[in-house]
Amino acid sequence: MQNGNYEDGPDSGLATKAKPKTKKPPLYKVIMLNDDYTPMEFVVLVLQEFFRKTQEEATEIMLHVHQRGVGVCGVYTYEIAETKATQVMDLARKNQHPLQVQLEKE
Numbered sequence: 001m002q003n004g005n006y007e008d009g010p011d012s013g014l015a016t017k018a019k020p021k022t023k024k025p026p027l028y029k030v031i032m033l034n035d036d037y038t039p040m041e042f043v044v045l046v047l048q049e050f051f052r053k054t055q056e057e058a059t060e061i062m063l064h065v066h067q068r069g070v071g072v073c074g075v076y077t078y079e080i081a082e083t084k085a086t087q088v089m090d091l092a093r094k095n096q097h098p099l100q101v102q103l104e105k106e
């Protein structure tokens with residue numbers, strides 16, 4: 001009989017309650033590393049354009065990375081994180097900046 005929790009009678013010991021199958025995908029931080037050569041303005045622009053930060057947020061993150069060596073640009077599913085990291089590194093390389101970003105599993 002299909003009757004939810006009581007499928008095999010009361011106290012059968014079988015856990016038959018339907019669990020909602022909403023598996024969350026793993027998330028990845030896009031981490032930005034400090035260096036001595038990438039201009040501050042370029043980092044702020046990257047944070048605004050690729051990570052949808054306001055100028056104030058972008059400046060705050062850039063200064064954090066500048067002072068502490070590393071900071072989080074955003075958290076995404078793997079494909080989005082990987083795409084953003086690649087786009088940022090491509091743009092940096094085209095502008096001859098050594099800016100590095102990495103993924104870190106949450």
Ligand code: TYC
Binds near residue numbers: 065
């Ligand atoms: N340290 C760089 C400078 O003084 C600025 C900078 C900040 C570079 C953040 C990279 O991820 C970075 N021009």
